[in-house]
Amino acid sequence: xxxxxxxxxxxxxxxxxxxxxxxxxxxxxxxxxxxxxxxxxxxxxxxxxxxxxxxxxxxxxxxxxxxxxxxxxxxxxxxxxxxxxxxxxxxxxxxxxxxxxxxxxxxxxxxxxxxxxxxxxxxxxxxxxxxxxxxxxxxxxxxxxxxxxxxxxxxxxxxxxxxxxxxxxxxxxxxxxxxxxxxxxxxxxxxxxxxxxxxxxxxxxxxxxxxxxxxxxxxxxxxxxxxxxxxxxxxxxxxxxxxxxxxxxxxxxxxxxxxxxxxxxxxxxxxxxxxxxxxxxxxxxxxxxxxxxxxxxxxxxxxxxxxxxxxxxxxxxxxxxxxxxxxxxxxxxxxxxxxxxxxxxxxxxxxxxxxxxxxxxxxxxxxxxxxxxxxxxxxxxxxxxxxxxxxxxxxxxxxxxxxxxxxxxxxxxxxxxxxxxxxxxxxxxxxxxxxxxxxxxxxxxxxxxxxxxxxxxxxxxxxxxxxxxxxxxxxxxxxxxxxxxxxxxxxxxxxxxxxxxxxxxxxxxxxxxxxxxxxxxxxxxxxxxxxxxxxxxxxxxxxxxxxxxxxxxxxxxxxxxxxxxxxxxxxxxxxxxxxxxxxxxxxxxxxxxxxxxxxxxxxxxxxxxxxxxxxxxxxxxxxxxxxxxxxxxxxxxxxxxxxxxxxxxxxxxxxxxxxxxxxxxxxxxxxxxxxxxxxxxxxxxxxxxxxxxxxxxxxxxx
Numbered sequence: 001x002x003x004x005x006x007x008x009x010x011x012x013x014x015x016x017x018x019x020x021x022x023x024x025x026x027x028x029x030x031x032x033x034x035x036x037x038x039x040x041x042x043x044x045x046x047x048x049x050x051x052x053x054x055x056x057x058x059x060x061x062x063x064x065x066x067x068x069x070x071x072x073x074x075x076x077x078x079x080x081x082x083x084x085x086x087x088x089x090x091x092x093x094x095x096x097x098x099x100x101x102x103x104x105x106x107x108x109x110x111x112x113x114x115x116x117x118x119x120x121x122x123x124x125x126x127x128x129x130x131x132x133x134x135x136x137x138x139x140x141x142x143x144x145x146x147x148x149x150x151x152x153x154x155x156x157x158x159x160x161x162x163x164x165x166x167x168x169x170x171x172x173x174x175x176x177x178x179x180x181x182x183x184x185x186x187x188x189x190x191x192x193x194x195x196x197x198x199x200x201x202x203x204x205x206x207x208x209x210x211x212x213x214x215x216x217x218x219x220x221x222x223x224x225x226x227x228x229x230x231x232x233x234x235x236x237x238x239x240x241x242x243x244x245x246x247x248x249x250x251x252x253x254x255x256x257x258x259x260x261x262x263x264x265x266x267x268x269x270x271x272x273x274x275x276x277x278x279x280x281x282x283x284x285x286x287x288x289x290x291x292x293x294x295x296x297x298x299x300x301x302x303x304x305x306x307x308x309x310x311x312x313x314x315x316x317x318x319x320x321x322x323x324x325x326x327x328x329x330x331x332x333x334x335x336x337x338x339x340x341x342x343x344x345x346x347x348x349x350x351x352x353x354x355x356x357x358x359x360x361x362x363x364x365x366x367x368x369x370x371x372x373x374x375x376x377x378x379x380x381x382x383x384x385x386x387x388x389x390x391x392x393x394x395x396x397x398x399x400x401x402x403x404x405x406x407x408x409x410x411x412x413x414x415x416x417x418x419x420x421x422x423x424x425x426x427x428x429x430x431x432x433x434x435x436x437x438x439x440x441x442x443x444x445x446x447x448x449x450x451x452x453x454x455x456x457x458x459x460x461x462x463x464x465x466x467x468x469x470x471x472x473x474x475x476x477x478x479x480x481x482x483x484x485x486x487x488x489x490x491x492x493x494x495x496x497x498x499x500x501x502x503x504x505x506x507x508x509x510x511x512x513x514x515x516x517x518x519x520x521x522x523x524x525x526x527x528x529x530x531x532x533x534x535x536x537x538x539x540x541x542x543x544x545x546x547x548x549x550x551x552x553x554x555x556x557x558x559x560x561x562x563x564x565x566x567x568x569x570x571x572x573x574x575x576x577x578x579x580x581x582x583x584x585x586x587x588x589x590x591x592x593x594x595x596x597x598x599x600x601x602x603x604x605x606x607x608x609x610x611x612x613x614x615x616x617x618x619x620x621x622x623x624x625x626x627x628x629x630x631x632x633x634x635x636x637x638x639x640x641x642x643x644x645x646x647x648x649x650x651x652x653x654x655x656x657x658x659x660x661x662x663x664x665x666x667x668x669x670x671x672x673x674x675x676x677x678x679x680x681x682x683x684x685x686x687x688x689x690x691x692x693x694x695x696x697x698x699x700x701x702x
Contacts, residue, residue, distance in 0.1 A: 010054050011107045015377070018103070021047040021096055022380045025089065026401075032084040041084075044092075045074045049236060051099065057186050060106050062117065063099075069121045070095050073128040081129070088127055090387070095120050097384045164195065164228045170248040172220035177244040184221065190237050195227030314410070317370055324360075324367050325654040328558060329673055331360045332651060336675030361652060364558050371411070375453050375462075376404035378413050382424050382451055389428040396435055396445055397428055402452035408460050412552055415532055416462075419525040423464045423548055424449065426522065431468035431546050441543065443467070456633075459534075459576070462550040471540040473497045480506065498538040502526045533657070533669050535687060551686065553655075553669070561653040561672070561682065562630070565646040567617035570680045572653055572672055577685045579631040579639065581647065584624045595620070599629060599641050606631065609692035610643040611683065614667060632685040640689045651675075655682065667691045 024044035028036045048071045055063035074092075076082045098120050105112035169191075173184060191197050199221060206218045225234065231249060238247050334353060343349050379401045390397035408416075432438075432447030439445055450465040473494060480486045480500045492500075500506060504523040529536045534552035553559070561572035588600045589608070598605040608629070613620040621627060621643065629641040653672035658665060669684035 007058055010058065011103065014051055014054065014103050017047045017050050018096070018100055019377060019380065020044075021099075022383065025092055025096060026383070028084055028092075029089055032086065032089060036084050038078065041074070041078045045071060045078055046239065048074060048099070049239065051103070053186075053190065053240060055106070056190060058106075062112075063102050063106055066095075066102055066117050066121060067099060069124045070099065073124040076128040082127060091120075091123055091127060093383075093387055095124060097387070100384075164226050166252045167225045167227070167231070167234060168248075168250045168252055169223040169225060169234070170220070170246075171223060171238070172246040173217045173241070174244050174246070175215060175217050177241055178217060182241055182244065187237055187241070188221075188223070191223065191225060191234070194229045194233060194237075195225055198224040312370075317367075321367055321371065324364050325558060327360050328364060328652050328654050329675075331357055332653075332675035333677070334675075335651075364652065368409075368558065371409050372407040373410050373413065374405050375408050375413060376401075378417060378420065379404050379451055379453075381417065382420055385421050385424045386428060386449060389425045393428055394434070395428060395432055395447060397432060398446050398448050399424075400448060400450045402450065403454045406453040406455060406460065408453075408552070412460070412532055415528065416550075416552070419528040419550070420451075420462075420464070422522070422525045424451070427464055427466045427468070427546070427548075431466035433469050437469070441469075456551075460552045462552065463547055464550075465545060465547040467545040470542040470544055470546055471498060471501075471538070472542075473540075476500055495538075498540060501538065502536075530664055533655075533684075535684070558652055558654055559682075560650065562650050563648040563674070563680065564628075564630070564644040565648065566615065566644050567612035568645075569615075569617055570648070570674065570678065571611070571644075572680050572682045573630055573632075573642070573644075573685060574669075574682070575650060577632045579633055582629050582631065583627075584629055586623065586625055589624055599624075601631070601641075604639070606639050606641045607689075607693075608641045608643060609689050611688060612643070612645065614688060614691045630685075632689070634686040634689050640685075642683075642685060642688060653680075653682070 021044055024040050024047065027040045028044070031037065031040075048067050052064055052067035052071060055067060073082075073095075077084060077088070082088065098116055101112055102117065104110065171184065171187075173182075188197065188199060200223070202220045202222055203218070205220070206212075212218075227234075231251065234249055238245070331353075335357070338349060338353055383399050383401070386397050386399040427449050432449070433441070433443075435445040438447065448467045450463070452465070453460060453462045455461075477486070477490075477492060477497050477500070480497075480503070481488050481490070483506070485500065485503055485506065486492070501522045502525075506523070526536055529550055529552070532552055534550055536551075537549045538546065539549070540546040560575040562575050562578060564571055564573055582601070584599050589597055590600065590605070591597050597608045599608055600606075608624070610620045612618045624643060627643050627645055628647055629643060631639060631641055634640055653674075655670045656672060657670055658668065665681075667684055667688040668681050669687075670682045672680050672682055674680050
């Protein structure tokens, strides 16, 4: 692995460290008033310390300086010198955001605002009571320049100030240290930053060449460090390799000269010495990454070993998924051919084909699991968006996340970032009231936004809920009329007024600000969600808040579908959306209002939607005893019965998008290729229900 590969792996590992950092800060947020867990604070500290160590190995000086002050302030917190007050935690979140920006800048070579780093360093230093660091930050250069870590072995150097302590350190790597890519040279360079370091190599255990086991660790080192730093700072240098070495740190009772025979760590004049790399040398690539990534925790003995992983380019996974899709189509075609030939059900060919079908399903599920990932990193990004938007708007916001472990196709997650950003900023700017208004309404001054995700009916439901003032529907309608978006005499229901928010160019902001007012927002959100094969809905209660619900497919590749007949046309309904199927009796069907009908099922009345009628294949049927009802669950767990003329079978189908070639078709999610080569449309149950109820938001022109 060359240097560039190791550097790339370092940044990937930093993503995990940043996730752990943000997780820890969130946990401290939740418990600051009752006392933060010391181990959580330590975990946050270790994450920043690990990033700092790796940045030093790659000579990313800006990252090192910023992370150093960040960890210094965190060290003051874990030592109890400062308390986890809300203002301090907000500062830590901002510092974590800046650390993320610095990592991204170092990774891509992009520019980063140096003033932001300098200002945050001053704030962090002030919070820790470090006046020297505060003044130093004023003159600090936060541009990216290479860092030179040196080992000072000049025996004629001026003596260190009084009060320094001398430590004897015995360091013996174990076999696993090198297999993880660690390099003692990197550790010694970091130790040299703490004071004056002397190093002696002990090769007494090194066997003869013929008996040498190349995978074993034979060398050890005796080090003497004179420093004014406390012992825990020395211990933290070796934090990366805990459990991978034997380590002893002893505080010497006096400070004899390094060459004094009374010094137990004094070099033996006849012993071989170790000459550290020169200042401008680069440590071996095998060790540069290891200093960045902790290979064991402080409770290494209790923790289970990490699962082995392999990083694969996303393009290769995409190609594999496409091949699996073609495999599913070929399996369906083979099944169709066998059926057309009239092969008996229990013949060997049928049996082997069933085995092939099971194997194809298992391959498909395994491949799709590769693409699935938890939505947690996206939610963590939204926490930053909420904080920044709250600072701009001058509001107090608390973002609560739920269902972070919900897994979604990676492509869906990537394309969901922009819509969610719009929605979070919209909730802060329009949803949550000012602290004064909230107090007058009898609410807490701090507004709450809940971002949640869950699997429901074979789809992913993401909700953004706020406890703000709700949608001011009279004002929304007045603005729509003034802009000519609806007729002056229009009388709209609440749901129809809410749908106006998705019109292009619609905005309730009277002033253009950094957050809103340019007429670009919710229409962009709706278009992005629809491009993913999803839908978005609004529910609002005046004075209590607003909920935006996004429903998305689990995957953009394959689904289990029920192949049905609709007025002579073959269509597909996603199986996860179907609760049950039934043939209604005439006495179970009842008429309501102008042509609306419901079916009585176990004491409940379920609305009926005729698929053949809503898609324009035929007129609505008058009797349902010769049809089949598919009981489906729509948004907010409402039930509805879809009318189809018959059910053919159930099979896996490969999803083929229609947006690029045909645009969006209301009520249709996508298309698929059947085993006989025909094209079948895949019904979107929720949109079909909304289409049957005359929902104006499904008008393609809206």
